Amino acid sequence: MSSANTAEKPKSKDFSGAGQKLLAFASLIALIVAFSLLSENFRTVTNMMNILQATSVIGLLAVSATIVIITGGIDLSVGTAMTFTAVTAGMLLTWLHLPIPVGVIGAILMGALTGLVSGAFITKMRIPPFIATLGMMLVLKGLSLILTGTKPIYFNDSPGFTDIAQGSILGALLPAFPVPNGVLILFVVAAGAAYILNRTVLGRYTYALGSNEEAARLSGVNVDAWKMAIYALAGAVTGIAGVVLAARLNSAQPALGQGYELEAIAAVVIGGTSLAGGRGTILGTLIGALIMSVMTNGLRILSVAPEWQIVATGAIIIGAVYADSLRKK
Amino acid sequence: MPDLIEMRGIDKSFPGVRALRQVDFNLRAGEVHALMGENGAGKSTLMKILSGVYQPDSGQIMVDGKAQAIGGPRAAQALGIAIIHQELMLMRDLTVAQNIFIGRERRNMFGVLDEAWLNASAAAIFAQMKVNIDPRATVGDLSVAQAQMVEIAKALSYKSRALIMDEPTAALNAKEVAELFAIVARLRSEGVGIVYISHRMDEIRQISDRVTVMRDGALVGTVAAADTPISQIISMMVGREITDARPIVPNLAGSPKALEVRNLSRGRAVREVSFDVQRGEILGFAGLMGAGRTELARLIFGADRPDSGSISVAGKPATIASPADAVRLGIGYLSEDRKHLGLALGMDVRANIGMTAMARFSDRFGRIDEAALGRVAHDYIAQLAIRTPSDGQEVRLLSGGNQQKVVIAKWLLRDCDILIFDEPTRGIDVGAKAEIYTLIQGLAAQGKAIIVISSELPEVLRLSHRIAVMCEGRLTGILPAEAAQEQIMALATQRDTTAGAAA
Numbered sequence: 061m062s063s064a065n066t067a068e069k070p071k072s073k074d075f076s077g078a079g080q081k082l083l084a085f086a087s088l089i090a091l092i093v094a095f096s097l098l099s100e101n102f103r104t105v106t107n108m109m110n111i112l113q114a115t116s117v118i119g120l121l122a123v124s125a126t127i128v129i130i131t132g133g134i135d136l137s138v139g140t141a142m143t144f145t146a147v148t149a150g151m152l153l154t155w156l157h158l159p160i161p162v163g164v165i166g167a168i169l170m171g172a173l174t175g176l177v178s179g180a181f182i183t184k185m186r187i188p189p190f191i192a193t194l195g196m197m198l199v200l201k202g203l204s205l206i207l208t209g210t211k212p213i214y215f216n217d218s219p220g221f222t223d224i225a226q227g228s229i230l231g232a233l234l235p236a237f238p239v240p241n242g243v244l245i246l247f248v249v250a251a252g253a254a255y256i257l258n259r260t261v262l263g264r265y266t267y268a269l270g271s272n273e274e275a276a277r278l279s280g281v282n283v284d285a286w287k288m289a290i291y292a293l294a295g296a297v298t299g300i301a302g303v304v305l306a307a308r309l310n311s312a313q314p315a316l317g318q319g320y321e322l323e324a325i326a327a328v329v330i331g332g333t334s335l336a337g338g339r340g341t342i343l344g345t346l347i348g349a350l351i352m353s354v355m356t357n358g359l360r361i362l363s364v365a366p367e368w369q370i371v372a373t374g375a376i377i378i379g380a381v382y383a384d385s386l387r388k389k
Numbered sequence: 390m391p392d393l394i395e396m397r398g399i400d401k402s403f404p405g406v407r408a409l410r411q412v413d414f415n416l417r418a419g420e421v422h423a424l425m426g427e428n429g430a431g432k433s434t435l436m437k438i439l440s441g442v443y444q445p446d447s448g449q450i451m452v453d454g455k456a457q458a459i460g461g462p463r464a465a466q467a468l469g470i471a472i473i474h475q476e477l478m479l480m481r482d483l484t485v486a487q488n489i490f491i492g493r494e495r496r497n498m499f500g501v502l503d504e505a506w507l508n509a510s511a512a513a514i515f516a517q518m519k520v521n522i523d524p525r526a527t528v529g530d531l532s533v534a535q536a537q538m539v540e541i542a543k544a545l546s547y548k549s550r551a552l553i554m555d556e557p558t559a560a561l562n563a564k565e566v567a568e569l570f571a572i573v574a575r576l577r578s579e580g581v582g583i584v585y586i587s588h589r590m591d592e593i594r595q596i597s598d599r600v601t602v603m604r605d606g607a608l609v610g611t612v613a614a615a616d617t618p619i620s621q622i623i624s625m626m627v628g629r630e631i632t633d634a635r636p637i638v639p640n641l642a643g644s645p646k647a648l649e650v651r652n653l654s655r656g657r658a659v660r661e662v663s664f665d666v667q668r669g670e671i672l673g674f675a676g677l678m679g680a681g682r683t684e685l686a687r688l689i690f691g692a693d694r695p696d697s698g699s700i701s702v703a704g705k706p707a708t709i710a711s712p713a714d715a716v717r718l719g720i721g722y723l724s725e726d727r728k729h730l731g732l733a734l735g736m737d738v739r740a741n742i743g744m745t746a747m748a749r750f751s752d753r754f755g756r757i758d759e760a761a762l763g764r765v766a767h768d769y770i771a772q773l774a775i776r777t778p779s780d781g782q783e784v785r786l787l788s789g790g791n792q793q794k795v796v797i798a799k800w801l802l803r804d805c806d807i808l809i810f811d812e813p814t815r816g817i818d819v820g821a822k823a824e825i826y827t828l829i830q831g832l833a834a835q836g837k838a839i840i841v842i843s844s845e846l847p848e849v850l851r852l853s854h855r856i857a858v859m860c861e862g863r864l865t866g867i868l869p870a871e872a873a874q875e876q877i878m879a880l881a882t883q884r885d886t887t888a889g890a891a892a
Contacts, residue, residue, distance in 0.1 A: 260500040264483075268491055271480035278442065278478050279543075280463035281492040338482035 083383060084332055084347045091351060095358035102361050109240060111350070111357045116225065116242035117142075117308070119349040120301035121324035122331075123246075123253050126345045127294040129328055130257070131287060132270040132337025133182065133189035137196035138298050139320030141174045143313070144200040145302030150213030150312035153221065160218055167306075168299035174200060175295020179288035197321065204314040213312045225307035242304045246346075249300055254342040256293070266290050270337025326373070327352055330380040351376065391454030393418045393582045394439065394470070394551055399448035401434055408434045409445075410607045416551055416582040421573060423597035423614065424586045426626055427846070431606040432586050433475065436553045439584075440472035441465035463492075471544035472553040475586075477536050481529035486511035488528050489543045514542045518572055534565040541572060552576065553584040556679075558592060562657075570596055588677045590619045590882045602626055620875065627846065627874045636671070636830070638854045638870050644668045646704060647838030648720075648807050650689065653698030658684040660862040662698070666807070666838040671829065673853025674842040676881050681862035682842045683725060686809045690722040691715040702807070716745065718807075721800030723793075725812035725842070731796045734785035738777050739766040741784050742798045769798035773828060790814075790821025797828065808832065809840045814848060826852060846874055860884065 096103040121138045128135040145167040153163035174196065181192035215221040225242035257263035265286040268276045277283045306312050331348030333340025355376060359369045394416040401409040409431050416422050424432045437443045439450065441459040450457055452468050459465050465472075479488050486507045487494075495503045511524035520538050528536060537557060544552050554573075558566045573583060573596055585597055593600060593614060600617065602609040602625040609625045644667040653662045658681045666672045674682045687693045689700060691709040700707050702718045709715050715722070724730035732741055743750055743762045750762045766780040773794045777787055784795055793813060800808060810829065814822045829852060833839050843849050849856055856868045858880035865880040 259502055259504075261494055261496050261502060262500060264487060264491070264494060264502060267482055268480050268487075271482040272478065275478035275480050276491060278462045278474070279492045280461070280466055338480070 084330065084344060084351065084380070087380075088347050088351050088354065091354050091358065095354065095361070099358070099361050102358055105238075107357065107361070109238065109243075111353050112243040112246075113225075113240050113308075114357065115349050115353040116240070116246045117301050117305045118320065118323050118327060118352070119246045119346060120249060120297060120304060121320055122327035122345045122349045123250055123342055124294040124297035124301065125321070125324040126328050126331075126333055126340055126342055127253065127257070127266060127290060127297070128189070129325070129333055129335060130266050130270045130337060130340045131290055132273070133287075133291075134193065134325070134335070135175075135178065135291070135294060136190065136193040136321050137174065137178060137200060138294075138301075138324055139317040139322075140197050140201040140204065141171060141295065141298045141317075142302040142305060142320060143317030144174065144204050145171045145299040146306040146312040147204045147208055147213065147314055149303055149306050150215065151207065153215060153218045154213050157217065160221055163218070163221075164224070164303050167303050168296050171299020171302060172292045172296040175291040175293070175298065176288055178295070179291030182291070183284035183287050197318070201318060204317070208312070208314040210314060212314065215306065215310050215312075222307050222310045225304045242308060245300065245304055249297060250342050250346055253297065257342065262286070262289060262293065267338060270339070272338075323352065326377045329377060332384060348380075351380075391451070392416060393453065395451040395454075396435070396439065397449045397451070399435065399438060399450075400446045401438060401443060402446055408606050409438075412448075412603070412606070412608050414601060414608070414611075416584055418550065418582050419577055419580045420598040421577055421583045421585050421596050423593045423600045424584055424603065425588070425593065425600060425622065426603035426609075427844075430603040430626075432603055433555055434606075435603070436472060436555060436584060436586065439465070439551075440470055440553060442472075466547045466549075469548060469550035470553070471547050471549035471551070473537070473540045473544060473555060473557060475555040477533075477540055479528045479536055479539060481527070483528060484524065485522055485526050485528060485531070485539050485542075486524035488539055489514070489524075489546050493546075510546070511542065514545055518542060518545070518575075520568070520572075534561050534568075537561065537565075537569070538572075541569075545576075549581065551582045551584070553586075555586045556588070557585075558587065558589065566592075588882060589884060590622065591884060593622070594619065623875055623878045627878060635850060635870055636852060636854060639669060639834075641667045641670055641854070644670070644836075647702070648689070648840075649701040649704075651699045651701075653685065653688055653700070654696045655684065655688055655693060656696065658862050659688060659695070662859075662862075662864045664857055664864060664867065666840060668806070668836045668838050669833055671833045671839045671841060671852050671854045673849040673856045674840060674859060675846060675849045675856055675877050676844075676859035678844060679861075680859040680881065682859050683811055684862070685859070686722060686811055686840070686842060689715070690720060690809065692722070716803060716805075719803075719805050720807045720809070721803060721805035722809045723796050723800065723811060723813060725815060727792060727796050732784050732792060735783060737781045737783055738770070738775070738787070738795055739763055739780040741795050742766045742769055742780075742802060745799055746802045765802065766798075769801065773798055774824070788821065789817040790825060793817060793821075793825060794828070801832075805837070807838045807840070809842070811842045812844065813841060814843075814845075822848075846877060849877070850874070 101107065121142060124138050125135055148170040149163045149167040152158045152166045153160065178193050178196050181187045182189050223241065225240065227241050228238050229241055230244055231238035257266060265276065265281060268281065269283065269287060273283060327349035328345050329335065330351055331344030333344060352373060355372055356369055359372060392415045396412065396414040399409050399412045412435055414435060426432050434443065438445050441461045441464050450459060457468060459468065480491065489511050490507055495506045508524040515522050518541065522535055522538060528539060531539065557569060561569065577583060587593060597614045599611055600614050600622060601611040602622060604626060646665050647668045648666045651663045654660050662685055676682050688695045691711045691714050694710065700709060707718055709718065728734060733744065739762055750758050763780055769775065770777060770780060775791050775794045777791060784792055787795065813829065814825055817825065829839060829841065841852050854870055856872055856877060857864055858866050858868065858877055860881050860883050865883045868876060
C-alpha cells in the first residue's frame with residue numbers, strides 16, 4: 061500500500077510541473093486567438109512586433125527578478141535600478157562624450173554593482189531582502205534625480221544609440237523577420253539566463269539557496285558569496301534593461317522606473333515561479349511577460365479604457381496564482 | 390596506533406545553558422560507537438562540534454593523533470568527518486545527484502557544470518552501496534528512507550572515514566532499517582568509524598561495538614556493547630536519584646470520565662491509541678522524541694484529522710474537525726512551542742489573555758470592552774501570580790515561566806475542562822517550574838482533566854497520577870504513579886516487532 065503510494069507520487073508531480081507551464085502557455089495562445097478573432101488590427105505583423113517591443117524592457121526586468129526570486133529573495137529595486145543604469149549611460153555618453161560601447165558596458169556594470177550592494181546588505185548586514193531592496197529602490201530613485209537635476213538626458217550626440225533597441229539586425233539579414241533589436245536582446249539574455257540557471261554552478265546554487273539555504277551552508281557552500289554573485293548577475297540584467305529602455309526613448313528619464321518592479325514580479329508569478337524560492341523557469345517568466353503585454357495591447361486595440369486595462373492586469377495576476385494553487389490541490 | 394578521533398575536555402555553553410561539560414569521546418577506525426542519552430543530554434551538540442557546525446568553548450579535537458581546529462563544515466569534510474543530521478539537510482527541489490555533490494560540482498573554467506559526470510558519479514556510489522535510487526530523481530519526491538540513503542551517499546562521496554548518524558532510523562520501517570544496517574556493517578568492515586546516535590536499545594545491541602552514555606551535558610561512561618546489560622545502560626542514562634516527592638494520587642473512584650480516546654490513528658505517527666482521563670486526574674505522557682505524543686495531542690485538539698478512531702468528551706461522542714470544535718467542547722491545548730503557537734509576543738498581557746474569548750468582550754460592532762477585559766486580566770494576574778508590571782506589558786518582555794502562565798490564563802478564561810500541556814516547562818527555570826507544577830496540581834484539584842506531555846522523566850513522575858508511555862506512535866503501557874524510571878524507559882524503547890513482519 062505504502063510502496064504503491066511512493067511510486068505514484070513522482071509521476072503525478074512531474075505531470076503537474078509540466079502542466080504549470082502548459083497552463084500559462086495555453087492561456088497565452090488563447091489570449092492571442094481571442095484578440096485575433098475580435099480585431100483584425102490585432103493580428104498584423106506590425107502589431108505583433110509592437111507587442112514584442114513592449115515586452116522587451118519588462119521582460120528583461122522579469123528575468124532579473126526571476127533569478128532573485130528563485131533564491132527565495134525579492135528585488136524591489138529593479139525598476140529604479142534600471143533608471144539609474146540608464147542615467148549612468150547618459151552621463152557616460154552625453155556628458156563625457158565616451159563611445160557607445162563604454163556607455164553600454166558602464167551601465168551594465170553599474171547594474172551589477174547595485175545588485176552587489178543589495179546582496180551585501182542582505183548577507184553581510186542580515187537585512188531581509190524585502191527591506192534591503194526597498195531601501196535601494198528609494199536610494200537609487202533619489203540618486204537618479206539628483207545626478208540629472210531631475211531633467212532627462214538625451215542621446216542626440218550619440219548617433220546609433222537608439223539602434224540598440226529600435227534597429228533590426230535580424231531584419232537586415234532576413235527581411236522576412238523584422239524583429240527589433242530590443243526584442244532580440246530579450247531573447248538572447250533570456251536564453252543566457254536559462255543556460256546559467258540550468259547548466260552552471262551559479263545557477264545550481266541559485267536553486268539550492270531557495271530550496272534549503274541551511275543545507276547548502278552545511279554542505280560547505282559559501283552561501284554569502286554566492287548570494288551576492290547572484291544579486292550582481294540579476295543587477296547586470298537590470299542594467300541591460302536600462303540600456304534598452306534608454307535606447308527606446310532616446311533618453312534617460314530620471315523620474316521613470318518606479319512601478320516597473322511590480323510588473324516584473326507579476327510576470328514572474330504568472331510564469332509559475334514560486335515566491336517561496338527553489339522553483340522557477342525563465343521560459344515561464346517570458347510567457348508571463350508576454351501574457352501581460354498581449355493583454356494590454358489587445359485591450360487597447362479593442363478601445364477598452366486604460367483604467368480597465370489596469371483592472372484586467374490585476375485580475376490576471378490573481379487568476380494565474382489561483383489557477384496554480386487549484387492545480388496543486 | 391592513535392584513535393581516528395579523540396575529543397578531550399569539550400565545553401560548550403549557549404546563552405543560559407551549559408550544553409557540554411568537559412566531555413571526552415573517542416572513535417576508532419572500523420567500529421560502530423553508539424552515543425546515548427536522554428533528550429537534551431548533549432549528544433547532538435557534541436557531534437555538531439565534531440562536524441564543524443558549532444565551535445567548542447574549550448577542549449581539544451585530535452584526528453589521527455594530530456590536534457585539529459574544525460572551523461566549519463568544509464573543514465570537517467576535508468578531515469573525512471561527515472554528519473547525517475537528524476532533520477535531513479537536503480534541497481528538495483534539486484535532484485539526487487545535485488544534492489550529493491552540492492558545493493563540489495565538476496565544472497569547466499566558465500563554471501559550466503558537467504551533469505553527466507554528476508549523475509554517473511552518484512550512480513557509482515549507489516552501486517557501491519547496493520541501493521537502487523535514480524540520481525536524476527528530485528529529492529522532494531523521495532521517501533524518507535530514500536532521502537536518508539542520499540545523505541549517506543553524500544557522506545561517502547567525501548571519502549569519509551568518520552560518519553556520524555544522528556537517529557537515522559527514527560522514520561524508517563523494519564525493512565529499511567535492515568538495509569541501513571547492512572550498509573553500516575559494510576562501511577565498518579571497510580574501516581570507517583561510525584558514531585551512531587539512537588534511543589533504541591535493541592539497535593544498539595545489534596550493531597554497536599561500544600556505547601558512550603551522556604547525561605546533562607556530561608560524560609557518564611563508555612562501555613563495551615557486548616557485555617553490558619541493557620538495564621545498566623538505562624540506569625546510566627537515567628542516573629539521577631529521584632529526590633522530588635511523588636504526587637498524592639487523589640481517590641478518583643467516583644469521578645466521571647472527561648475524555649475517552651479509542652483506537653485513534655494517523656499514519657505511522659499515531660497508531661491505535663486508546664485511553665481515558667477522569668475529571669481531577671493528571672495523566673502524564675512519557676516517551677522519547679518522535680514517539681507521537683504531540684501528534685496525538687494535535688489529533689485530540691483537532692489540529693490534524695485522524696485516519697480512524699473516536700473521541701468522547703464528558704461521555705458523549707464528539708466530532709472534532711478543527712481546533713475551534715475542540716475549544717467549544719472545552720479542550721485547551723498549550724503548545725510546546727508557546728512562542729510561535731501560543732502567544733502573540735508583541736501584544737500585551739491583557740490582549741493575550743483575552744485572545745480566545747474576544748466574543749465575550751466585544752459588542753455587536755466588534756468594539757472591545759477594554760475595561761471588562763482589564764478586570765478579568767487583573768484577576769488572572771493575581772490568581773496565577775503572573776509577575777508583570779501591568780496588564781499592558783508586552784508578553785515578549787516576560788520570563789518564560791510568566792509567559793506560560795499567560796497561556797494558562799488564556800485557556801482558563803475559555804472555561805476549558807480538559808487541558809493538554811505539551812512540555813509545560815520547556816525553557817523555564819527551576820524555580821518557576823515548581824510554580825507551574827503547583828498550578829497544574831491546583832487545576833486538577835478543581836476537577837479539570839489534565840494531560841501533561843513531557844520529555845523530562847522527573848517532571849512526569851512528579852506530576853502524574855498515572856503515566857502513559859508511547860513508543861513509535863503506539864501506547865506501550867499505562868503505569869501507576871509509583872512506577873520506576875526503568876519501567877518507563879523500557880516501555881518507551883519497546884519497539885514493535887510485528888510491524889517488521891507486516892512491512
